[in-house]
Amino acid sequence: MQESIVIIGAGQAGAQVAQSLRQGGFAGAIHLLGDEPHPPYQRPPLSKKFLSGETDAEGLWLRPAAFYETQDIGLRTGVQATAIDRTGKTVVLSSGEELAYSKLIIATGTRARAVPLPGSNLPGVLSLRSIADVDHIRKALSAHSRLAVIGAGYIGLEVAAVARAMGKAVTVIEAQDRVLKRVVSPVISAFYEGLHREQGVDLRLNAGVARIEGEAAVTGVRLADGSLVEADLVLIAVGAMPNTELAAAAGLDVEGGILVDASGRTSDPDVYACGDCTRFRSARYGRDVRLESVQNAIDQAKAVAQAILGQPVDYDPLPWFWSDQYHVKLQIAGLSEGYDQTITVGEPAEAKFYVAYLKDGRLIAVDSVNAPRSHMMARRTIGEAWREDLLPPA
Numbered sequence: 001m002q003e004s005i006v007i008i009g010a011g012q013a014g015a016q017v018a019q020s021l022r023q024g025g026f027a028g029a030i031h032l033l034g035d036e037p038h039p040p041y042q043r044p045p046l047s048k049k050f051l052s053g054e055t056d057a058e059g060l061w062l063r064p065a066a067f068y069e070t071q072d073i074g075l076r077t078g079v080q081a082t083a084i085d086r087t088g089k090t091v092v093l094s095s096g097e098e099l100a101y102s103k104l105i106i107a108t109g110t111r112a113r114a115v116p117l118p119g120s121n122l123p124g125v126l127s128l129r130s131i132a133d134v135d136h137i138r139k140a141l142s143a144h145s146r147l148a149v150i151g152a153g154y155i156g157l158e159v160a161a162v163a164r165a166m167g168k169a170v171t172v173i174e175a176q177d178r179v180l181k182r183v184v185s186p187v188i189s190a191f192y193e194g195l196h197r198e199q200g201v202d203l204r205l206n207a208g209v210a211r212i213e214g215e216a217a218v219t220g221v222r223l224a225d226g227s228l229v230e231a232d233l234v235l236i237a238v239g240a241m242p243n244t245e246l247a248a249a250a251g252l253d254v255e256g257g258i259l260v261d262a263s264g265r266t267s268d269p270d271v272y273a274c275g276d277c278t279r280f281r282s283a284r285y286g287r288d289v290r291l292e293s294v295q296n297a298i299d300q301a302k303a304v305a306q307a308i309l310g311q312p313v314d315y316d317p318l319p320w321f322w323s324d325q326y327h328v329k330l331q332i333a334g335l336s337e338g339y340d341q342t343i344t345v346g347e348p349a350e351a352k353f354y355v356a357y358l359k360d361g362r363l364i365a366v367d368s369v370n371a372p373r374s375h376m377m378a379r380r381t382i383g384e385a386w387r388e389d390l391l392p393p394a
């Protein structure tokens, strides 16, 4: 039988692994299956330039549609993989067809985490993960003027920034005592709190949500202290959940993500996984990690392609990430969790600085605000040696 690779999920990682397999000389069939109606596209602009209308849907595509044809990649959109039969080595599709594979790659990404709040099914309660979600949000924003965002993580804050630029009244509700608490230091949180407040966002910290109010549609968010945030739209932005159900149902090892080794291989040697849906052991961090970033989707996909092509691979990346809010670009190099010291270099008041995170005297991460050269230097430095003198922001 001719070798045939089936890739479930036509997102950032799925598209990359297909491309890297072809570039690496794989000559067999490649089937790239996506349940969305679009060719593979990049998600970061969804909460930034696509939401603001500066980019259209085609501007998000990772490659022109013709690319998949010229590369002989069998891209099929609007089709869902509904089951994996590991014994027969087939994938069942929503169309009823079955596709045989010699190697299977799961790149199913994540979905927005739902919250079981009373009222969360009301019209006007939204989440953001896809082009379809943004189409929905944009339409709703054009008809309404008051937005409440539940969750002050990256996506919630990015949407708040775009909505403020559109002149909407925006309230951000966060259960923690500071924004972005899970990922950055208090210095960075304080900077972003100041920025959003300066831009007119009503930021509520330490604020639990009791329920979403409304009958035919949303009218507001009732906080745990009894107060009401009036709103015509509510965006729930409290993180993402890996899409692991298909893998779990097929009997693959899953624990907070599809478990893979340093070559992206799952507990079945003929099944690989890459991107947001995976969890892997990082020797660099001495623990399992699940990363939600373009960096990881691309680099882990390349690692999987290499492994399938028979090349040695040991994937243990230095993670990096970015976020755009108003005129400010935050770039993160490394994971800061577990730090015991921070050093701030530059001036937060001038919106150009960086925070270095150290653990046992070793540099483990750097968050750069409008300081792209510091970010690039940090990636090099942490990536190479985990040590370096700190330089002023550039």
Ligand SMILES: Cc1cc2nc3c(=O)[nH]c(=O)nc-3n(C[C@H](O)[C@H](O)[C@H](O)COP(=O)(O)OP(=O)(O)OC[C@H]3O[C@@H](n4cnc5c(N)ncnc54)[C@H](O)[C@@H]3O)c2cc1C
Pocket: 008, 009, 010, 011, 012, 013, 014, 033, 034, 035, 036, 042, 043, 044, 045, 046, 047, 079, 080, 081, 082, 107, 108, 109, 110, 128, 129, 130, 155, 243, 246, 274, 275, 276, 277, 291, 292, 293, 294, 295, 297, 320, 321, 322, 323, 324
């Ligand atoms: C609003 C937003 C902003 C972001 N901003 C940034 C940023 O600034 N920087 C950054 O580094 N990262 C950012 N990210 C994260 C980044 O986009 C993801 O890490 C990246 O898209 C992960 O790629 P992936 O291929 O693993 O998953 P995805 O891109 O989510 O692709 C998975 C695809 O698989 C499909 N799928 C799932 N199940 C099935 C099935 N059974 N059958 C067929 N298809 C299926 C899904 O519908 C989806 O199309 C952002 C994400 C979002 C949502």
